[in-house]
Amino acid sequence: MDRVLADDLSRLPELLQSARDFAAREVSGLEARPVAHLGKAPDAEPLPAGGAGAEGALARFAERWAPGFSASAGPRYLGFVTGGATPAALTGDWLTGAYDQNATGVGDSSATALEHETLGWLRELFGLSGAHSGAFVTGATVSNTVGLALAREWLGERLGVSVSEAGVAALGSVDVLSGSPHSSIPKALSVLGIGRDRLRTVPVLPGGREAVDVARLAEALDELDGRPAVVVANAGTVNTVDFDDLRAIAALKERYDFWLHVDAAFGGFAALSPEHAHLTDGLDAADSVCVDLHKWLNVPYDAAVQFTRHRDLQVRVFHNSSPYLGLPTGEPDFVHLTPENSRRLRALPAWFSLAAYGREGHREIVERNIALARHLGDRITDAPGLRLLAPVRLNVVCFTLDGDPTRERVHALGRAVAESGEAFMTPTFYEGTHALRAAFSNWRTTEADTDRVAAALERAVSSL
Numbered sequence: 001m002d003r004v005l006a007d008d009l010s011r012l013p014e015l016l017q018s019a020r021d022f023a024a025r026e027v028s029g030l031e032a033r034p035v036a037h038l039g040k041a042p043d044a045e046p047l048p049a050g051g052a053g054a055e056g057a058l059a060r061f062a063e064r065w066a067p068g069f070s071a072s073a074g075p076r077y078l079g080f081v082t083g084g085a086t087p088a089a090l091t092g093d094w095l096t097g098a099y100d101q102n103a104t105g106v107g108d109s110s111a112t113a114l115e116h117e118t119l120g121w122l123r124e125l126f127g128l129s130g131a132h133s134g135a136f137v138t139g140a141t142v143s144n145t146v147g148l149a150l151a152r153e154w155l156g157e158r159l160g161v162s163v164s165e166a167g168v169a170a171l172g173s174v175d176v177l178s179g180s181p182h183s184s185i186p187k188a189l190s191v192l193g194i195g196r197d198r199l200r201t202v203p204v205l206p207g208g209r210e211a212v213d214v215a216r217l218a219e220a221l222d223e224l225d226g227r228p229a230v231v232v233a234n235a236g237t238v239n240t241v242d243f244d245d246l247r248a249i250a251a252l253k254e255r256y257d258f259w260l261h262v263d264a265a266f267g268g269f270a271a272l273s274p275e276h277a278h279l280t281d282g283l284d285a286a287d288s289v290c291v292d293l294h295k296w297l298n299v300p301y302d303a304a305v306q307f308t309r310h311r312d313l314q315v316r317v318f319h320n321s322s323p324y325l326g327l328p329t330g331e332p333d334f335v336h337l338t339p340e341n342s343r344r345l346r347a348l349p350a351w352f353s354l355a356a357y358g359r360e361g362h363r364e365i366v367e368r369n370i371a372l373a374r375h376l377g378d379r380i381t382d383a384p385g386l387r388l389l390a391p392v393r394l395n396v397v398c399f400t401l402d403g404d405p406t407r408e409r410v411h412a413l414g415r416a417v418a419e420s421g422e423a424f425m426t427p428t429f430y431e432g433t434h435a436l437r438a439a440f441s442n443w444r445t446t447e448a449d450t451d452r453v454a455a456a457l458e459r460a461v462s463s464l
Helices: 003-010 012-028 053-064 087-099 111-125 140-159 184-191 214-222 246-254 267-272 311-318 347-382 407-420 447-463
Strands: 133-137 176-178 199-201 229-234 258-263 288-292 304-308 386-388 396-401 426-430 433-439
Touching: 003 012, 003 053, 012 053, 087 347, 111 133, 111 304, 111 347, 133 140, 140 184, 140 229, 140 258, 140 288, 140 304, 140 311, 176 184, 176 214, 184 199, 214 229, 214 246, 229 246, 246 258, 267 288, 267 347, 304 311, 347 386, 347 396, 347 447, 386 447, 396 407, 407 426, 407 433, 407 447
Parallel strands: 176 199, 176 229, 229 258, 258 288
Antiparallel strands: 133 304, 288 304, 386 396, 396 433, 426 433
């Protein structure tokens, strides 16, 4: 064994304690450090010929790289839809690395049984019935890709071909309909060989809505003259967190033949709030469902789940034919359900957080984030030089400059706030207007944090 490696092994408890102390300092300092770092990163160095050991590597990281990391796990990082890591989830994530389980099958570990239990808890959390089975994947993009891969196989069944065997060319043209699809949908269609151009955007409701007009969706399905199709419904759009009427869309199945995939990446967590749970009515009727966990569940990256009513199709698409694995029988191993053969035990951080805080603890996070988004919306409404572009429906605030909202000025506003170190928000484009969006999903965020964000915005506007 390499001498440095052997020395690290003999000192492992001490090294883990050093890493623990360093991580604790970093986490406890999240609220004080700049939320974003826009400066130049260190220049790359050549690979060292001789190792410095774990202690030396930690010292080098702390000096060269740690100062430039963002405080994305902190309370005022409002870019994209980014959660943090609850204490329990972080504990579970550390143990995930320590145990280093390859959670593909049941042959040598109880890890997959823990994943099944976690999936059952999540299914209950989102109001899905036992007809849905699931698996952990890396994020919403892969979850959407898995769901659409199953839809592709289902289309083949309708046409009398097996796409998993014959290839996507056997399908011919495919029709995918959606009102306000997330960018991961065309990406998934590209990966699956269906093609980005096969996504047909259906008109949305008037009045600044992003929810699909169900009547226009019915017209689009009618125009297909009975050809089976895929409908991608949205439970929480990116800019305004609008929800399609899932129950009404599902009812169209009585007249039309289509696969219903629901992208509920973060909007699915509305099910936890009694005030907003109605937005997810009809989710259980979906053929496949995407939910991201490193968003509103506040577990570390990367973690998402996919659910489906069609496990048989999932096995047909993803089964791994290998002499040492055998064909799936009974309850299929996870190696037969997702694109990955090797997969870390992503379920463990989620299991820890759910076990630690339960439904009520996570409901409190969701409802507090929603209230804080409304609070920021009120502050923006009252602030000179700013205006809301859409109602604050859930946890995202979409806003712009009150006068002359050019791309240059709006992006300059976002940079000024980021450079202040107070907050980070991402730019967007909504209804023909350049804008910023603040997404609340971090478990740490308080009203005091929200007031700091609002004050930073007001200062930045006055300096433009």
